Amino acid sequence: MSWSSELDQMRQRIVGNRRELAALLRDRLNFNRCAFIARHHGMFSFMGFNAQQISTLREKHSVYIARFKTEFRESICVKR
DSSP: OOHHHHHHHHHHHHHHHHHHHHHHHHHHSOOOSOHHHHHOOSSOOBOOOOHHHHHHHHHHHOEEEEEETTEEEEEEEEOO
């Protein structure tokens, strides 16, 4: 397999993960402001969550969001 094929597979995986995350936030958490997540490109994006929302996601749903300086970015690890 060529490196470009591997890169394309990773890109498709990230896109799929974004779509799944957006659907889960919408369906399970009743969070309707998440459609943009599926449309973004790359590994990071601004989520717009406040500190309390991030705490709730972590404590109640095992969703962890890394904090970079003063911005919350989508570096998410979900414990299943």
